[in-house]
Amino acid sequence: MNRTALYDSHIDLGAKMVEFGGYEMPIQYSNLKQEALAVRNNVGMFDVSHMGEFFVKGKDAAKFVDHLLTNDFLGAAELKAVYSPLCRENGTVVDDLIAYKISNEFVMICVNASNMQKDWDWIQSKQNGFDVDITNRSEDYSLIALQGPKSYEVLKSIDPELSDIDYYSLQIKEDGNLPLIYARTGYTGEDGFEIFASHQQIMALWSKLLSADVTPCGLGSRDVLRLEVGYPLYGQEINDELTPLDAGLKWTVKMDKADFIGKEALSELKAKFVNLKLVLDKGIPRTGYEVVDSEDNIMGEITSGSMSVVLGKGVAMARMNKEKYNSKSDLYINIRGRKYKAEKHKGPFVMGGHK
Amino acid sequence: MSNIPENLFYTEDHEWILIEDDVATIGITDFAQSSLGDIVFVELPEAETSFDEGDSFGVVESIKSVSDLYTPLSGSIVEKNEEVEETPEKLNEDAFGSWLVKLKMSDSSQAEKLLNAESYKAFCENNA
Numbered sequence: 447m448n449r450t451a452l453y454d455s456h457i458d459l460g461a462k463m464v465e466f467g468g469y470e471m472p473i474q475y476s477n478l479k480q481e482a483l484a485v486r487n488n489v490g491m492f493d494v495s496h497m498g499e500f501f502v503k504g505k506d507a508a509k510f511v512d513h514l515l516t517n518d519f520l521g522a523a524e525l526k527a528v529y530s531p532l533c534r535e536n537g538t539v540v541d542d543l544i545a546y547k548i549s550n551e552f553v554m555i556c557v558n559a560s561n562m563q564k565d566w567d568w569i570q571s572k573q574n575g576f577d578v579d580i581t582n583r584s585e586d587y588s589l590i591a592l593q594g595p596k597s598y599e600v601l602k603s604i605d606p607e608l609s610d611i612d613y614y615s616l617q618i619k620e621d622g623n624l625p626l627i628y629a630r631t632g633y634t635g636e637d638g639f640e641i642f643a644s645h646q647q648i649m650a651l652w653s654k655l656l657s658a659d660v661t662p663c664g665l666g667s668r669d670v671l672r673l674e675v676g677y678p679l680y681g682q683e684i685n686d687e688l689t690p691l692d693a694g695l696k697w698t699v700k701m702d703k704a705d706f707i708g709k710e711a712l713s714e715l716k717a718k719f720v721n722l723k724l725v726l727d728k729g730i731p732r733t734g735y736e737v738v739d740s741e742d743n744i745m746g747e748i749t750s751g752s753m754s755v756v757l758g759k760g761v762a763m764a765r766m767n768k769e770k771y772n773s774k775s776d777l778y779i780n781i782r783g784r785k786y787k788a789e790k791h792k793g794p795f796v797m798g799g800h801k
Numbered sequence: 802m803s804n805i806p807e808n809l810f811y812t813e814d815h816e817w818i819l820i821e822d823d824v825a826t827i828g829i830t831d832f833a834q835s836s837l838g839d840i841v842f843v844e845l846p847e848a849e850t851s852f853d854e855g856d857s858f859g860v861v862e863s864i865k866s867v868s869d870l871y872t873p874l875s876g877s878i879v880e881k882n883e884e885v886e887e888t889p890e891k892l893n894e895d896a897f898g899s900w901l902v903k904l905k906m907s908d909s910s911q912a913e914k915l916l917n918a919e920s921y922k923a924f925c926e927n928n929a
Contacts (some may be wrong), residue, residue: 478864479839666865730842730862753841753864782844782860 450495451588451645452652459662466665467559469496476663482670482755484661485634486796487592491652491660492668498562499587500569502553503579503762511545511553513706514572516690516699524549527614527631530698532557532565533708537689537715542680544631544717546616554627554642556589556602558680572707586624588648592655593638593663593671595799601628601639604654620642629746635675635798647652657693670752673761674796676723682733682736682749683721683763692765694721722746722790729786731762731779739775746771748779756796762788806829806897810912812873817897823909825874826900829861832925834896837863843889845881845902852876854911858902862893872904874911879903886913 448469456463462471472493474481502511512519515675526547532540541561546554557565566582573580592601602608609617611630619626624644632638641651656662669679678684684693689712691699699712724731731751735745746766754761762779768785778785805811810818815833819826834840842862852858857869858878859881885891891899906912916924 474838475836670864730867732867753862755864758841782843 448496449717450493452495453687454492455649455656456493456650456662461662461664464665467496468563469559469658471496472662472664474666475662478664478666478670479755481661481663481667485636485663485667486756487595489596489600489660490663490667491655492591492593492663492665493589494591494640495588495648496558496559497589497648498555498557498565498582498584498709500555500588501581501583502555502564502578503581504551504576506578507553508547508550510573510578511555512703513576514569515545516706516712518700518703519545519547519553520703522547523747525611525616525618527612527616527629531684531690531693531695532568533690533706533712534568535708535711537691537708537711539680539684539687539688539690539693540568540686542678542684542695544629546627546629548616548618548625548627554583556640556642561680577679583624586644587642588645590641590648590652590655590659591632591634591638591668592641593632593634593636595637597636597638600655600658600660601641603658604651630801632800633637633677634671635677635794635796635800636671637800640650656671665718669750670755673750673752674754674756674794675798676763676794678763679750683765688719689715689717691715691717692719718768719746720768720771720773722764722766722777723792723795724748724762724779724788725757725795726760726762726779726786726788728782729762729779730760730780731764731781731786731788736780737764737766737788738778738780739772740778742785743770745775745777754795754796760786761795804897805918805922805925807918809828809897810915810917811924812871812915813924814871814873816870816873818873818912818915819900820912824907825876825904825906825912827870827872827904829870829892829896829904830921831896833893837861837866837868839863840889840892842885843892843901844884845886846878847876848880850878851907852878852904854908861889870901872927874904875908876904876906879905884905
């Protein structure tokens with residue numbers, strides 16, 4: 447199994463390690479709740495070096511990436527980032543990712559670890575006719591996600607050259623073969639930075655952040671944090687069988703932009719599912735639990751569920767089958783054969799404080 | 802190593818058992834609550850429910866995990882601790898003071914297979 451450059455530090459910090467996307471990753475250090483609350487109220491950091499990074503360079507770099515993505519990438523300014531699904535011709539989602547426009551001739555794509563090889567094969571197979579050179583730099587980059595309201599303050603104290611860039615913007619620190627990238631992005635809903643740099647640079651930064659009392663946080667708290675703000679996770683809310691419309695990501699499909707892979711299918715297809723956010727007064731919803739009506743008819747299933755550390759209640763995202771779901775029905779979650787009442791929730795469960 | 806009271810029996814699933822005549826009081830150990838982290842939900846069986854040795858009689862949930870509770874003894878439930886269902890964090894605060902269920906044993910010879918404090922302590926040290 448692969449290890450990130452920060453593996454030894456995780457072990458020193460007493461992290462509980464699990465396999466994720468082919469890597470041994472910290473699921474939690476000492477206390478998941480304290481880790482999550484550190485991010486909401488102060489500052490925490492995650493080793494997410496398992497994620498994949500591809501470089502797309504060349505005259506057609508931005509144009510090629512725009513062709514791959516359902517969201518508008520050509521329209522983004524230089525030093526901006528864009529979240530988007532990557533779709534097949536039939537509209538199903540290969541992965542969801544963030545594309546970073548370092549310049550019109552240099553784009554970095556950051557993908558989910560568990561989909562890295564699939565994405566790499568897919569993107570390579572689509573480059574004919576574009577003047578681009580694509581390289582897989584996943585082995586070269588380490589990645590820290592620094593998240594929480596004090597992220598800027600603490601990172602600025604370590605690197606005085608850091609700029610107070612906007613949300614979904616970038617600052618390129620060293621324009622070498624492997625640029626150091628500060629991106630004001632993240633997966634927690636809070637302000638923060640994702641920092642892409644060489645293994646050596648990341649190990650040094652991680653130590654400095656630890657010395658600055660930044661709380662190391664595991665993937666367990668990361669999953670609760672992203673669920674609280676309603677962000678989807680590939681493999682749960684999104685998968686190979688679903689289109690962005692099925693997964694509640696219609697806002698990322700820009701039908702008015704030039705041709706892109708999947709456009710024709712997505713212009714004709716209708717969503718097969720309705721995506722809901724649910725809150726329970728009692729009981730904790732978990733992935734795979736059935737959502738039923740008062741007569742026990744199965745209308746959908748939980749795609750992600752947990753106890754919210756902020757609300758102290760069970761929260762979930764649910765995928766409801768459009769043919770079976772009646773929006774007027776009372777909703778219950780079947781938890782080990784008992785029915786627990788669920789209420790629909792509009793918007794994120796927790797309002798993150800990002801810019 | 803967390804404290805392990807001498808007067809109790811234990812299982813390799815990190816449960817403690819207090820035997821008084823033919824009634825077994827069952828809880829989870831300090832080791833169990835500490836590995837689970839913040840316990841946020843407990844589901845226990847109603848009185849008079851019967852279980853065979855090895856059956857799941859309830860669950861404890863932390864923020865991210867669901868763990869089954871297994872009874873090491875056959876019998877029927879006399880009483881469940883409703884206070885723990887209402888305030889699951891009591892298990893984190895005082896695992897040995899927060900019993901889960903009282904079970905009337907149908908075969909008290911099963912109790913002979915339980916671990917004593919010394920054996921349980923050794924088990925924890927070997928599996929830490």
